[in-house]
Structure formats: structure tokens, C-alpha cells
Amino acid sequence: AQSVTQPDIHITVSEGASLELRCNYSYGATPYLFWYVQSPGQGLQLLLKYFSGDTLVQGIKGFEAEFKRSQSSFNLRKPSVHWSDAAEYFCAVGAGDDKIIFGKGTRLHILP
Amino acid sequence: DAGVIQSPRHEVTEMGQEVTLRCKPISGHDYLFWYRQTMMRGLELLIYFNNNVPIDDSGMPEDRFSAKMPNASFSTLKIQPSEPRDSAVYFCASSPPYAGSYTFGSGTRLTVV
Numbered sequence: 001a002q003s004v005t006q007p008d009i010h011i012t013v014s015e016g017a018s019l020e021l022r023c024n025y026s027y028g029a030t031p032y033l034f035w036y037v038q039s040p041g042q043g044l045q046l047l048l049k050y051f052s053g054d055t056l057v058q059g060i061k062g063f064e065a066e067f068k069r070s071q072s073s074f075n076l077r078k079p080s081v082h083w084s085d086a087a088e089y090f091c092a093v094g095a096g097d098d099k100i101i102f103g104k105g106t107r108l109h110i111l112p
Numbered sequence: 113d114a115g116v117i118q119s120p121r122h123e124v125t126e127m128g129q130e131v132t133l134r135c136k137p138i139s140g141h142d143y144l145f146w147y148r149q150t151m152m153r154g155l156e157l158l159i160y161f162n163n164n165v166p167i168d169d170s171g172m173p174e175d176r177f178s179a180k181m182p183n184a185s186f187s188t189l190k191i192q193p194s195e196p197r198d199s200a201v202y203f204c205a206s207s208p209p210y211a212g213s214y215t216f217g218s219g220t221r222l223t224v225v
Contacts, residue, residue: 032212043116043203043216044155051212090155094212098143099168102155 002027002093004103012109015083021076021106023091032094033074035065036102039087047089050074061085086110118204118217125224130192133220136185137206145214146179146189147203155203161187162209194224 003026013019025031032051036044048059055067065076074091088107094100117136125131137144145160159169164181172179176195181187191198201221205214 034212036214041218043205043218044214045216046213049212092212098162098207098209098212099145099157099160100212100214101157104154 002031002101004091004093004101006089006091006103006106008106009104010107010109012111013081014111016080019076019078019081019085019108021089021091021108023074023076023103024072025074025091025093026072027093030069032100033065033067034092034094034100035059035063035074035076036090036092037061037087038090038105044090047076081108081110083110083112116204116206116215116217118202118220120220121218123220123222125194125222127195127224128193129224130190131194131198131222131224133189133202133204133222135187135189135204135217137187137204138215139185140208141206141215142209143207144181144187145205145207146187147205149201149203149219150199158189191222194222196224199223 005024034049035047037047038044047063048057050057050067057065063078067074088105090105091103092100119134146158148156158171159179161181179189201219203216203219205216207214
């Protein structure tokens with residue numbers, strides 16, 4: 001069965017600094033991979049997804065993620081964070097049966 | 113489109129009472145998912161439907177929980193009787209087929225006292 005690990009529960013970065021959130025997955029074949037963001041009191045919103053092709057995926061709000069098969073990773077990056085990026089970020093993996101499994105999430109804090 | 117609509121936004125109920133959560137998915141989305149979110153367990157998939165048919169309910173915690181989708185535009189999640197450990201935020205999400213691009217509702221925060 002597929003699974004997702006987000007090793008960092010909390011991450012704190014300064015506004016304007018670069019960001020990388022880690023995600024590792026477990027799945028025997030090529031997975032479908034996703035990043036979602038959840039602002040306080042809201043549902044989750046899709047940032048980006050990887051199905052196949054180019055391993056560097058661009059998403060909304062200036063985020064990107066890179067699929068590395070050899071490392072079973074799908075890390076999320078942003079070159080310069082804004083205070084509005086403070087939220088919880090979820091990595092997710094799908095196995096083609098139309099349901100996806102979410103990681104535990106990483107809460108991002110932004111220092112002014 | 114107004115997105116996925118959940119009601120109520122907040123529900124406070126006494127232990128033993130019946131609770132019904134409601135969801136209206138996005139028109140044209142074939143899939144509907146019910147998730148529960150808690151600090152301890154994160155996001156848990158409870159059940160999902162395809163074309164109104166339940167596909168996988170293995171995440172439903174026990175017989176006190178039931179879900180229905182009588183038509184393409186409405187689903188309910190019912191807890192009877194409710195217990196304090198059911199307190200959580202319950203999310204509904206819908207998706208086109210084979211997309212993984214879920215659209216989530218804003219959730220229902222359930223508190224059982």
C-alpha cells in the first residue's frame with residue numbers, strides 16, 4: 001500500500017527566504033503525487049500535481065516541486081516566501097484507484 | 113461554480129445525539145470523498161463514492177458512522193450515537209475521474225460534549 005512521510009511537523013522561515021518542504025512516498029510503481037495547502041479554517045487547496053513527464057512541476061502561488069524517483073521524494077520549493085504563505089502543507093500520493101493518501105502535514109511559520 | 117458546499121460549518125451536540133453532516137459536490141464531479149481531520153490522526157479518508165455508489169468504506173471507524181449519496185448533487189455523513197471522540201473537522205471533497213485534483217469544502221467542525 002502507498003504511504004507518505006512528511007518528516008518536518010513545523011518549519012519556520014523568514015519572509016523573503018527560500019523554502020523547501022520534504023516529502024517521501026512509498027509505492028511500487030510510478031505514483032501520482034500532489035501538494036495541497038490548508039489555510040486556517042479552510043479546506044485543502046491543490047498547489048500542484050505530478051502524473052508523468054517533466055519531473056519539475058510548476059504550481060500556483062509560485063510553488064514548484066521536483067519528483068526524484070531514486071530518492072522516492074517529491075519536495076516542494078519556493079524561492080522567496082511571503083507572509084501569506086503561512087499555512088499547513090500536505091503531500092499526497094495516489095495509486096490510480098482515484099483515492100489519494102495524505103501525509104500528516106507540515107506547518108509553515110513565517111518570521112517578519 | 114460555488115465549489116463544494118458543506119453544512120453546517122459548526123456543530124455542537126451532546127453525547128448520544130444523532131449528527132448529520134451535508135455536502136454538495138461540484139456539478140460534473142464523479143467522485144465524492146469524506147475525510148476526518150484531527151490533530152492526533154491527521155487527515156483520514158472515511159469513505160468515497162463514484163457516481164453515487166460507495167466504493168470504499170474501509171475508513172469508517174465503526175457502525176455508528178454511515179454515509180449516503182442519494183443523487184449526484186448531495187451526500188450525507190451521519191453519526192449515531194455521537195461520542196466525544198468523534199469531535200473533529202469533517203471535510204467533503206469532490207473530483208473528476210482519474211484527476212486526483214480534489215476540491216475540498218470548508219469543512220464542518222464537530223464538537224461532541
